[in-house]
Amino acid sequence: MTERTVYDESGTPIVLSGPVKKGGEGEMYLTKTPEHLCAKLYYERRMTQLLQAKIAAMVRNSPVDVKPETRRAGPRGSALAWPISLLYDSPLGSRSFVGYLMPLIDTTLYMEAHRFFDPDDRIRLFGGGFSWRYLLTAAYNLASVMTDIHSRGHCIGDVSSRNLLVARTAAVAIIDCDSFQILDTENDRVFYSRVGTGEYLPPELQGVDFGKEDVDRYASDLFGLGVLVFRFLMGGVHPFQASGEGVSGAHSIEQKIQKGKFAYLASDPSVAPPKFAYDYRIIPASLQDLFYRCFVEGISHPAARPPAEEWKRVILSELMEIRHCSANPNHWYGRHLTACPWCAYEETGDPFPRWVRTPEPPAPADETVESGGEPEEMPAIEASPAELVLPAPHITIHDVARDIVIPYSLVLNNRGDMRLFGTAESTVPWITVNPGDFTCDETIALTLDINTGDMDEKDFQKAKIRIFSNGGNAEAIVFVSLQPDS
Missing domain, CATH: 2.60.40.10 (Immunoglobulins)
Structure with a gap:
């Protein structure tokens, strides 16, 4: 690694080492002073006045949970890779914008969300230790972070499992924040998001060219939130992953979203969920209502989709009364059920088996990857629940x-x-x-x-x-x- 010195807005020198990762827009560097931050430096061809103005607006209008004294993304607290200072090539005077500082998100602790809601990946990493209780907690933390983002007038825009990281404690982190839709409160303008992931976009935005169209992403965020919560709780299955006459001719998830056929309605025999999906009855009625509003009423009426704050409140209510199975310590289930639904699975098919993966020695400190890096493929043990x-x-x-x-x-x-x-x-x-x-x-x-x-x-x-x-x-x-x- 090579060293490079850049300067924050006050002219303070920041010593960088790297690059440790290269992307389409720029390179990621670790900081030596302070150690709990990292930097993204843009390629010169990506530099525009519009980009600089957007990052400056993000620094001025941070979500409420991004505080200077808690920048480090530890295994408990949820985090955002949010810009906290612009960086320049010289201390003061005539200087050029080169990138920004942001919290260091330790990806030996955080991994992409699909590793948690996909049962095979989750069991390989954790055994049965990351239980349904933890998945519900991760969903709560996601709704909480999105609530904070929306409270500042911003939107994630590109909601997806790729940009969402989860820790073994069910804390969450969101990366690639410079792609968000940002509200510039000082200049009364909006910087629109130019990216999107089809499986998490609502029907009205399928096929939209975000590079050419200015599209408000608030209602789209709510649709994507519903998809992620559903996948956390339903073993990674997408809510529009379906078969049947109602989705005939629709071969991709995106095409099925456009059809607007939610597969978990008993009143609609034209679609059926995958055979490997969990029984939808594991979902409490309060959450089923939110899914109905998001994926049925919200298909043609985006305003019907529940806001993130409501997801947060309802999930918290369910978490507070979650039940614990007496036969298997890794089995947790909703208060509405009279018997554990996971005990009905064969031992080889149990999504939360009794055994817990033991830890391997942690990687040396210099192997920690900054936010946006590929997580280390190392197993993690169950974290002790809150007490x-x-x-x-x-x-x-x-x-x-x-x-x-x-x-x-x-x-x-x-x-x-x-x-x-x-x-x-x-x-x-x-x-x-x-x-x-x-x-x-x-x-x-x-x-x-x-x-x-x-x-x-x-x-x-x-x-x-x-x-x-x-x-x-x-x-x-x-x-x-x-x-x-x-």
Whole structure:
């Protein structure tokens, strides 16, 4: 590898080593200072003022989860390979744009999504350790990241399993972010996405030449999200992978999407899902409703497709009540089922067999591939699930005045490898919990605003804070004694 020095927007030198990967637009480099970032440098023939303006708009308008202090994409937190600074060929003055800095996504931890939703790949890598619970969690994390992207007015555009990476903890990362549709809030303009993957595009965009047409991709993102969630939960099968008279003459997935025939409707005998597909009844009714709106109503009415925030909320609700099989520790299934659906499979065909793949020694640090690189083909073991720990479940506050608000920090810990997420609520009107919805890698402090002015006349008050999460549920008891009225 050779070294090269470039400069960020403030003129600070950034020492690069590489290139470690070459693509159609440019080359990827590792950074020596700081080590948790990498750089994409464009080929000179790709340089345009429009490209520079787009990257600058991305730096100014980052999704809410992209924060400077958490740039590194570890095995818990989900990540975006999002530009955080433009790079130049000289420190100040007359200088030329050459590329951008972005978070380093360690692809010894993250692999392309198809390796997880395809049962053969998943079992080869993990045994049965990456369970349906983990797949549901990966779907939740994807919906969460897309929610953050949409909240800033951006769209992914090229939604596909190629741009989506998954870690053994079910964290997700999205790469090739410079191909996104970007909203430039400062100049009130949109930079449209010029790429797309046919299997994840809705019928109205099949065959569109994105290089020539400016097409808003919001509704397309929602269709692609539905496809990815479906594939995570249904063993990699595409929702429009079907046979029958209803799709006669349609030989590709793209052609079947144009036909608009969702194969999992009992009322439509003209199409049938593949024989190797899971029984659709494993999908909870709440998620079946979202799939119906996305793939049936949403075929001709794009506005009917559920937004990412709704996918996130519904999946979280199902995760909080997921069931665990007593016969096989790797079998997890929806709360709506009375028996484990995976136990019905022969041992050789079980998508989540009892055994778990043991780890191999990690690759040396200098073999880590930057975001967008080809993942190392190495097995990974099951990550321990999130585990909610409440260090101080009893809160006692003595001798406080009335008509004041007392802030109190309730600390939650996560003892597992997976990200903890959940909700918290108070049983009384005089306590407000912020945030009500939370995510946590290791530790988070919820703020309890205790408003003594809303209490009744008793001098001693008691309340509960109920916490529901994918790592278990807990309760904190709050005791407050008030000063007697003078």
